[in-house]
Amino acid sequence: MRADAVAEARAARAAYRAGRVAPTSGVAHGLVQANLISVPADWAYDVLLFAQRNPKPCPVLEVLDAGAVESRMAPGSDLRTDIPAYRIWRDGELAEETTDASAAWDEHPDLVSFLIGCSFTFEAGLADAGIPIRHRELDRNVPMYRTAQQCAPAGRLRGELVVSMRPIPAGRVADAVTISGRYPAVHGAPVHVGDPAALGIADLQAPEFGDAPEIRDGEVPVFWACGVTPQAAIMASRPPFAVTHAPGHMFLTDVPDAEYLA
Template structure:
């Protein structure tokens, strides 16, 4: 059982053993978490270019060598195939499986991309006494597809995905200031207020994650989200792809503070 004092290595080992299958918000506080996208080498350049053109939703923190599931710069004994609590397998843009280990699906031509996650700036929000509702409620962060287009690159294009945290107006400026210091994990919010203005029809029905309570007087605040590649995959429909399950991140050995500017 993981505790608030668990190390990143302990979190990865727990996922590897099958003993940890839950969202990683508030796991190993103080360390960077990442969204995962694994694509065939033939698509890797286009996806790298897509990330470079869309740094808010897709801030890259690591790219593997083709066929190599190890990313030693990100963590001790780290294995992309086993060290996330849950994965998604996509074929022709369709979700076909959500395994806890993708060793059986691994191929010599696969390239892994690790993308910064907003879970990493939540430690700074909490330290600044800005409440984080999904942590308080013990659930996954709500995420939504929007009407905001990403910048295309090669075959990749599609809508931006956002995560949402409701805040009281008194906390809003402090939240913007805090998250602006972390551009490698999505940075400042991209929208505050009316969800319909960015194409979200029902704030109580997220496309990914869980709904959270929005209390009277609070406003929804939206950050670009690393689940964006999954909405793009649904549009591009590559033959094969592996991603993380939304909210089930890779916990690295990189301190959050090293990403602050």
């Protein structure tokens, strides 16, 4: 990681707190980024069990105590404000997108927050190995898809696996597998390489989350388990209330990727 990455992460969190909105892929290169899901305390066990049973899409990095908003992975942070964009869910429906989720904690002071590993972490490793990260080149959000593959249910939670996709030159697919596989805490190796139809994805150009991809000749679509999976579980399972990050707009930590090397 670059020596000034932590300073960059802190400055970015401050900018997001002040209202800046942008996808976080590529920001603070070499530091861990995280997905957020916050639920009322009586749903916390279901979320933690869902994560335990589905570790590839839901690798839990930290669970905060009920009501707590400062992550141990980012001293001085505030989960209510330091993510560029949030989604507020009511009964499984997207009720609001906002840049400041403080009102959610006012309404539910017992929210339990889960920080879940994000594939943007291993993108640093891919980039360092000279593997192109198309959505960064195009300054777009990574494309994410709901699949036909069901996660293992847990308590009141069920839902489909969500995957992120990166087009990889065929000659670098093995490298991409090896490099991402070194980071099991941030989704690890791909869940699927190649045929989108086998995952139940009808049209790669129509991702459910993020932006459409650009796949060039000689490139293969490679799919990784995605931390947006809990949002699909919210839609399918309809808890009364939840807060998440907006896809692609992650929580930046001060923790080096290298701490999660297997």
